[in-house]
Structures are given as structure tokens and as C-alpha cells.
Amino acid sequence: MSGLSGSLLLLRGHLRRDRWMILWWSLASAAVFWSQGGAMANLYATQAEFDKAAASLEGNAAFIAMLGPARALDTVGGQAFWQSSAFCAVLAGLMSMFVIGRHTRAEEESGRDELVRSGAIGRYAPLVAALLAAVVANVVLGLATAAGLLALRGDSPLRGMPLPVADSVASGVGLAACGIVFSATALVAAQLTQSTRTMYGIAGIVLGAAYLLRAVGDLGNGVASWLSPIGWYQAMHPYSGLRWWPLAVMLVGAAVGLGLAVLLFGRRDVGSGILAARPGPPTAGRSLHSSLGLAWRLQRGSVIGWTLGLAVSGLAYGSMGDSVEDLVGDSGFAVDAVAGGQADNLLDGFYGTALVMLALLAAGFAISSAGRPRAEEEATHLESVLVAGVPRQTWLAGHLLVTVAGTFAVLLAGGLGLGAGYAAMTGDLDAFRRYGVPVVAYLAPVLALSGLTRLLYGVAPRRLWLAWVALGFCVVVLMFGDVLELPDWMQSLSPFHQMPLVPAEEFDITPFLLVAAVAALLSGAGQMAFRRRDIG
Amino acid sequence: MSGESVIEIEGLVKTFGPVRALDGLDLKVAPGEVHGFLGPNGAGKSTTIRVLLGLLRKDAGSVSLLQGDPWREAASLHRRLAYVPGDVSLWPNLTGGEAIDLLGRLRGGIDPARRADLIERFELDPTKRGRSYSKGNRQKVALVAAFAADVELLLLDEPTSGLDPLKEETFTELVEEFRAGGGTVLLSSHILAEVEKLCDRVSIIRAGRIVEAGTLTDLRHLTRTSVDVTLGGSPAGIDELPGVHDAVVEGQRVRCQVETDQLDALLGALHQRGVRTLVCQPPTLEELFLRHYGDETGDEAGDETGDQADGQRGAEVGETA
Numbered sequence: 001m002s003g004l005s006g007s008l009l010l011l012r013g014h015l016r017r018d019r020w021m022i023l024w025w026s027l028a029s030a031a032v033f034w035s036q037g038g039a040m041a042n043l044y045a046t047q048a049e050f051d052k053a054a055a056s057l058e059g060n061a062a063f064i065a066m067l068g069p070a071r072a073l074d075t076v077g078g079q080a081f082w083q084s085s086a087f088c089a090v091l092a093g094l095m096s097m098f099v100i101g102r103h104t105r106a107e108e109e110s111g112r113d114e115l116v117r118s119g120a121i122g123r124y125a126p127l128v129a130a131l132l133a134a135v136v137a138n139v140v141l142g143l144a145t146a147a148g149l150l151a152l153r154g155d156s157p158l159r160g161m162p163l164p165v166a167d168s169v170a171s172g173v174g175l176a177a178c179g180i181v182f183s184a185t186a187l188v189a190a191q192l193t194q195s196t197r198t199m200y201g202i203a204g205i206v207l208g209a210a211y212l213l214r215a216v217g218d219l220g221n222g223v224a225s226w227l228s229p230i231g232w233y234q235a236m237h238p239y240s241g242l243r244w245w246p247l248a249v250m251l252v253g254a255a256v257g258l259g260l261a262v263l264l265f266g267r268r269d270v271g272s273g274i275l276a277a278r279p280g281p282p283t284a285g286r287s288l289h290s291s292l293g294l295a296w297r298l299q300r301g302s303v304i305g306w307t308l309g310l311a312v313s314g315l316a317y318g319s320m321g322d323s324v325e326d327l328v329g330d331s332g333f334a335v336d337a338v339a340g341g342q343a344d345n346l347l348d349g350f351y352g353t354a355l356v357m358l359a360l361l362a363a364g365f366a367i368s369s370a371g372r373p374r375a376e377e378e379a380t381h382l383e384s385v386l387v388a389g390v391p392r393q394t395w396l397a398g399h400l401l402v403t404v405a406g407t408f409a410v411l412l413a414g415g416l417g418l419g420a421g422y423a424a425m426t427g428d429l430d431a432f433r434r435y436g437v438p439v440v441a442y443l444a445p446v447l448a449l450s451g452l453t454r455l456l457y458g459v460a461p462r463r464l465w466l467a468w469v470a471l472g473f474c475v476v477v478l479m480f481g482d483v484l485e486l487p488d489w490m491q492s493l494s495p496f497h498q499m500p501l502v503p504a505e506e507f508d509i510t511p512f513l514l515v516a517a518v519a520a521l522l523s524g525a526g527q528m529a530f531r532r533r534d535i536g
Numbered sequence: 537m538s539g540e541s542v543i544e545i546e547g548l549v550k551t552f553g554p555v556r557a558l559d560g561l562d563l564k565v566a567p568g569e570v571h572g573f574l575g576p577n578g579a580g581k582s583t584t585i586r587v588l589l590g591l592l593r594k595d596a597g598s599v600s601l602l603q604g605d606p607w608r609e610a611a612s613l614h615r616r617l618a619y620v621p622g623d624v625s626l627w628p629n630l631t632g633g634e635a636i637d638l639l640g641r642l643r644g645g646i647d648p649a650r651r652a653d654l655i656e657r658f659e660l661d662p663t664k665r666g667r668s669y670s671k672g673n674r675q676k677v678a679l680v681a682a683f684a685a686d687v688e689l690l691l692l693d694e695p696t697s698g699l700d701p702l703k704e705e706t707f708t709e710l711v712e713e714f715r716a717g718g719g720t721v722l723l724s725s726h727i728l729a730e731v732e733k734l735c736d737r738v739s740i741i742r743a744g745r746i747v748e749a750g751t752l753t754d755l756r757h758l759t760r761t762s763v764d765v766t767l768g769g770s771p772a773g774i775d776e777l778p779g780v781h782d783a784v785v786e787g788q789r790v791r792c793q794v795e796t797d798q799l800d801a802l803l804g805a806l807h808q809r810g811v812r813t814l815v816c817q818p819p820t821l822e823e824l825f826l827r828h829y830g831d832e833t834g835d836e837a838g839d840e841t842g843d844q845a846d847g848q849r850g851a852e853v854g855e856t857a
Contacts, residue, residue: 194668195667195668197628277668279631279663280664281631281634281663282633283637284637284638285634288638289641290641291642380625381627383621385639385642386591386614387589387617387619388642389611389615390614391611394611532593533593534592534593535592536591
């Protein structure tokens with residue numbers, strides 16, 4: 001069929017461009033399943049402890065809304081699948097969306113698609129090649145996930161070990177099928193709009209809706225779950241009475257999506273979308289009045305997105321409420337792992353650790369926001385602003401202000417989300433003050449990482465990625481510093497290491513001010529260096 | 537005169553690692569003139585302009601812009617000038633109208649009537665997002681923003697790339713209006729017809745140095761005029777006159793190039809032999825330009841360009857004769 005000629009040629013190119021990306025997504029998914037499964041054996045020494053935890057989890061509506069229907073939670077497989085499947089389905093959905101987007105809408109938007117189509121390439125080949133690339137990616141992700149589960153061996157007194165092979169394979173295969181459904185919906189989204197950003201927005205909403213429908217169904221009578229590809233995947237019931245037929249539902253769903261995409265593609269011109277691009281405002285609003293206004297306009301979406309993301313993450317932590325003590329069990333390792341070794345006050349220890357996790361997430365925003373000026377410079381937008389008479393320092397200070405204020409908002413949203421979750425579960429409103437507000441103490445170390453980013457931007461803008469390495473280092477020190485027996489001087493390089501584990505430990509103003517001063521110094525040095533270097 | 541120059545560069549050197557992008561460049565632009573800045577890709581035109589904009593730091597030499605230091609006084613100088621790059625990049629999610637307003641407000645305000653007039657003259661749709669503009673339309677956004685600004689100097693780096701001929705005409709008109717209002721322009725361009733039409737003086741840059749500068753008349757004087765003549769008598773000896781080059785004799789027709797200061801002597805000699813038809817063409821800017829770059833690839837290239845130019849001129853013979 002000539003409409004498809006060249007598909008395999010394109011597919012080869014796509015896979016070459018995507019191979020690392022596919023590998024990382026697959027490893028992430030495999031690691032989630034594998035580590036959740038492995039954690040059970042470490043957390044619970046006896047089946048009795050495990051049963052106690054399972055009983056407490058089964059009745060927790062927040063967990064069911066977040067993870068899925070509670071089935072066979074007193075087995076290692078059941079727990080691992082419950083804790084990982086929804087999250088990894090979203091992971092597969094995101095991967096699918098990006099693979100489809102970058103090979104369809106992004107190519108069309110940049111005009112590269114035209115070049116390709118001018119060659120001996122069938123009309124439907126770019127569409128099909130993109131879908132095939134996503135199928136391959138999902139199959140690799142599914143195989144990696146199954147392999148991760150199959151690798152879980154070892155003696156354990158807990159029920160369900162060793163994991164049944166068929167159920168482990170089904171967990172991977174079902175995940176791949178679920179991802180393929182999301183590839184098809186992303187392909188439909190790619191036909192709708194002219195802009196890649198909007199396409200990602202639509203595909204993201206589909207993914208979010210699938211997650212929500214599933215939550216509504218799992219809490220209620222289960223009907224809504226059948227409207228969601230994530231629900232279809234979880235309906236396979238691995239480790240709790242495995243059934244294969246939902247796989248057929250997913251494949252039919254994917255085929256319907258593909259058919260719809262082909263139909264829509266046939267009704268539109270290459271380069272345009274089914275939905276016409278709406279005209280924007282012909283004049284600028286009042287907020288676009290200064291370089292600060294521009295910086296806010298450029299980072300607004302990212303600030304809002306991260307704030308919501310941290311609020312939801314905080315909510316997820318908080319919704320564990322005071323059942324944490326039942327979940328953790330009595331093993332010393334578990335206390336170390338989730339509560340920073342605070343055995344005497346497990347609850348405060350657990351939420352102290354949760355706050356550090358939220359702060360590390362917020363550091364992701366702080367670093368990417370402090371790196372935003374580099375993107376503006378690379379796109380030559382910076383020179384337009386400078387040549388309009390804005391001093392360099394003023395321009396960078398505008399972005400700095402957005403970064404600092406945004407970091408504060410993102411961090412606080414995490415803490416307040418945690419407080420709200422806890423208060424909702426326990427009715428204890430004091431949680432806002434006790435577990436929410438202390439997150440502000442981490443403003444200093446988070447800003448230290450953003451200050452480092454600004455220093456790199458001023459001194460060596462091409463080495464901006466080093467800031468992410470620094471964040472990785474902080475994560476390693478925090479989570480594995482003691483396990484790996486890293487020397488003290490090395491651990492103390494992490495600004496997070498300097499801070500007391502609030503609220504389990506008393507807040508101390510001295511390290512806060514010290515780390516804040518370091519952040520200001522780094523940032524100021526970056527600002528100075530930026531004044532003296534070439535632009536572009 | 538030199539104290540009043542709008543742009544005065546002497547011995548400017550800029551290196552990027554091992555590459556010497558500017559190698560002792562001198563450039564002078566007087567107030568009220570439109571100055572053409574010519575050179576092939578990679579000769580250093582954009583680097584020069586970016587040093588003038590204070591985006592790049594010079595390694596050696598002296599640079600004065602509007603009697604100020606473009607590096608140290610960047611922001612205050614920028615309020616007195618506007619810049620249009622050859623490849624305009626717009627914020628993908630801002631509309632063209634928003635970008636024009638933003639850039640205008642950063643300078644301290646924009647005259648709405650002037651803005652509306654320019655948008656109409658360029659036939660720009662200000663409601664489209666930056667990401668969906670074509671190359672030419674992005675260029676128009678930057679041109680509207682630049683011409684709407686109340687400034688003394690325009691730095692234009694291949695500003696019309698991607699514009700259709702009608703909008704190029706609009707651009708030419710706007711530059712002429714700007715000059716009539718006393719403004720100064722540095723125009724870097726590949727479109728030699730545009731430079732020839734607009735520019736009072738021209739500087740030609742090659743490998744980071746200015747190799748030729750002056751009015752077009754000056755530059756023409758330094759080079760050769762092409763002559764295509766049919767004689768009544770014998771053309772013998774014409775090709776041996778001083779200053780005559782590349783002479784081709786076909787019967788009684790002679791085509792040759794003559795150094796412009798020897799033109800009078802040649803015309804005298806032709807007159808003695810009886811002139812039937814005569815086409816005498818000053819060198820075009822293109823020829824000036826190619827002559828400077830022709831010797832980069834040896835003399836052959838120079839000769840070829842001469843022949844090509846002759847061919848073009850053949851079409852005009854009837855008209856001129």
C-alpha cells in the first residue's frame with residue numbers, strides 16, 4: 001500500500017532519536033515495581049505485621065483514590081501492583097504522549113514534516129511510523145517492568161513470594177497495552193491543534209481524566225473505572241486472580257483511537273489542526289509592561305503547574321494521616337527509611353522526611369526556573385529585550401524575583417497540601433501549623449541550589465546541567481548518605497544536610513541564615529559574572 | 537567630523553577561542569547617512585553589530601556609539617537606537633501585537649497611531665502567536681517595533697530577509713523617511729540593489745576587516761567601467777591602450793573593461809576610429825562586491841564575473857545606444 005511506504009524507514013529514524021529516552025522511561029517503570037516489591041520484604045519482618053498494615057490500608061479511601069482498588073494487599077505481589085500500577089500507567093502515558101508528539105505535531109510545527117513528506121513517503125507513513133515508535137517504546141517498557149518483577153526473588157516469610165511468573169508477565173504486558181492506548185489518544189490529540197504545546201495539553205488532560213475516572217470508579221461502584229485505560233489495566237488483577245481478557249479491551253481501544261486519528265488526519269491539511277488556531281490579543285495587556293512582567297508571563301504556567309503538583313504531592317503524603325505507625329511496623333530498617341530514625345516520635349519523623357522530599361521536588365522547580373534565562377538567551381529573545389533599553393541586571397533580576405517568589409509558593413503549596421491531607425484524614429486542623437508551615441525552613445537550601453544555577457548561568461551557561469547533578473547529589477546524601485557511609489565532609493556539602501529535620505527536630509535559625517547567605521552569595525556572584533560576559 | 541560620528545570603530549578585534557572574527561576593523565558612520573555594510577556570510581558583519589549593541593565584549597580597539605561606550609552605557613544608548621536582526625525569533629505564545637507593545641513599553645512607550653500606521657503599511661496580522669508566524673511576518677514584527685521607536689540610529693542586520701518585494705518597497709520608503717527626519721542607519725544587507733538604492737556610503741568587510749569604504753561614486757572610481765562599442769574603422773590597438781583590460785575583439789565590435797581614470801583616453805581613441813554604437817556602463821555594486829571577493833578564489837573568478845556582467849548588459853544595448 002503506497003500510503004504507507006517509507007513507514008519503516010521513518011520508524012528506524014524515530015527509534016534512533018528516542019532510544020535513550022525509551023530506556024530511561026522503561027528503567028523508571030521497572031524500578032518502581034521492583035522497588036515497591038522489594039520494599040515489602042524489608043519493611044515487614046513477619047506476616048502478622050504485614051497483615052496489620054494491609055488491614056489499615058484497605059480501609060483508607062485516600063489510598064484507593066490515589067492507587068486503585070485494594071486487592072490482595074496481604075501479598076507481596078498484590079501490594080507491589082497496587083502501589084505501582086496507576087503511577088506507572090501515568091508514566092507510560094506520558095512517555096507515549098511525548099513520543100507521539102515529537103514525531104507528529106512538533107515535526108509539523110517546525111516544518112520538518114514538509115521536508116520528509118516531499119520525499120517518497122506515503123501519506124499515512126508519518127502517522128503510522130510515530131504510532132509504531134510508541135508501540136515499540138511501550139513494549140520495551142512493559143518488558144522491562146516484567147523483568148523487574150521477575151527479578152524479585154529471595155527468601156521471605158511474607159505471603160505471595162516468590163511472585164507467580166504469569167502475573168508478573170501480565171503486569172508488564174498490560175502496562176504496555178495501557179501505554180499503547182494512550183499513544184492512540186495522543187495521536188488523536190495531535191490531529192486537533194496546530195501547536196505542540198496545546199497538543200500536549202490535550203493529551204495530558206486525557207491522561208488526567210483517565211486517572212480521575214478510575215479513582216471515582218474505584219471509590220464507587222466501579223463503573224467509571226471501565227471508562228479509563230488505567231482501569232482496564234488494573235482490571236487484569238495480577239496477583240489477585242489474574243485474567244487476560246481486559247487486554248483485548250485495551251487493544252480494541254487503541255485500534256479505535258488509531259482509526260479516529262486516521263479519519264481526522266484525512267480531513268485536515270498537513271500543518272494545520274482540526275481546531276482552527278484562535279487569534280490572540282492584538283495589543284499587550286497591562287501585565288506586559290516591564291521585563292519583570294515578561295519574566296512572570298513566561299514562567300507563569302510553570303509556577304502554577306509546579307504549585308499544583310507540589311500541593312497534590314503534599315496531599316498524598318498528608319492523606320496517610322496518623323495510620324503511618326501501623327504501616328511502618330517495628331523493624332529498625334523501616335524506621336530509618338521512612339522516619340529518619342525517629343523511632344520515639346514516628347509520626348513527626350515520617351512527616352519530617354516527607355517535607356524534605358517535598359523540598360527536593362521544589363528544588364526541581366527552583367533549578368529549572370533559574371535556568372529559564374538561558375533558554376531566553378539561546379532563543380535570542382534576550383537581545384531583543386536588552387536592545388529595547390533594559391539593563392542586563394534588571395532583566396536577570398526580574399527572572400530572579402519570579403524564581404524566588406515562585407519557589408516560595410511551590411514549597412508552601414507542598415507543606416499546606418500535606419497539612420490539608422492530614423487534617424482531612426484526622427480532623428486535626430493543627431496539622432497545618434505542625435506539619436505544613438515548617439516546610440518554609442527548606443526555602444534556604446532550595447534557594448541555594450537555585451543560586452548555584454544562577455552562578456553557572458553567569459559563569460558557564462553551557463554547563464547549566466551541573467545544577468541538576470548537584471540536586472542528584474543532595475538526593476543521594478539524604479536517602480543513602482548513611483547507608484553508603486559517605487564521609488561527613490561530603491555529606492555536609494548538601495545544603496539540606498545542614499537543616500534540622502523539622503518538625504521532629506527543633507527549627508534552628510542559625511543554619512537557616514547560613515545557608516540563605518550562601519544562596520545569596522552564589523546568586524549575587526552569578527549576577528556579577530553575567531554583567532561581564534558575552535551574550536549569545 | 538570624526539568627533540561627531542554616530543559610529544566610530546578603530547582597530548576592533550574580537551576572537552572566539554581560536555577564531556579571529558574581527559581583525560582590526562575600522563568603521564565610521566556620519567550622522568544622517570545611510571551606511572551600507574556589505575560582506576558575505578561569516579565576514580564579521582553580525583559580530584560587529586553585536587559589539588555595537590554591547591552584547592559582545594571587544595578584545596581590542598576602540599568603539600564609540602552615539603559618543604558613548606556601547607559596553608558600559610549599553611542600556612542608555614539602547615534607548616536612542618533600534619535594532620532588527622536578520623532572523624527574528626519571537627516568544628512563541630505572545631502575539632505579534634503583544635511583542636510590539638512589550639518592546640515599545642520597555643523603551644518607555646509607543647505611539648499608538650504610529651504603531652497602527654506601520655502595522656497597516658506592512659499588512660501585519662498582530663493577533664497571531666509568535667510560533668505561527670512565517671519568516672517574513674516575524675521580520676515584519678521586528679521592523680514595526682523598530683520603526684515605531686523614536687530613535688536616532690537604526691542598526692539593521694539583513695532586515696528584509698524573507699520579505700516580499702512589496703514589503704521591501706515599504707521598508708525602503710521607511711528608511712528614506714527616517715533619513716529625511718535626520719536619522720542615521722547602518723544597513724547590513726545581501727540585497728545589493730537595496731544598498732545601491734538607499735545607501736550614501738558603503739563599507740565592504742572581508743575576513744573581519746574593512747577592505748573598501750566610501751561613497752558609491754568613490755568606489756566606482758577605483759574600479760573599471762565596461763565598454764561595448766562598434767566602430768566604423770579598425771579596432772586595432774585599442775586593447776593596448778593603458779588601463780584597458782579583458783578586451784574581446786569581434787570584427788569591428790570591441791568589448792573591454794577600462795580603469796575609470798583612463799576612460800577619457802579610451803573614448804578619445806574610439807572617437808578617432810568612428811563610433812557607431814556605444815554602451816558604457818559604470819560597474820554595479822555587485823561587480824564591486826564580486827571584485828573584492830573574486831580574488832579570494834584567484835583571478836579567474838574575477839574574469840568570470842566580468843563576463844557575466846557583460847552578458848547581463850547585452851539586453852540593454854538597444855535602449856542605451
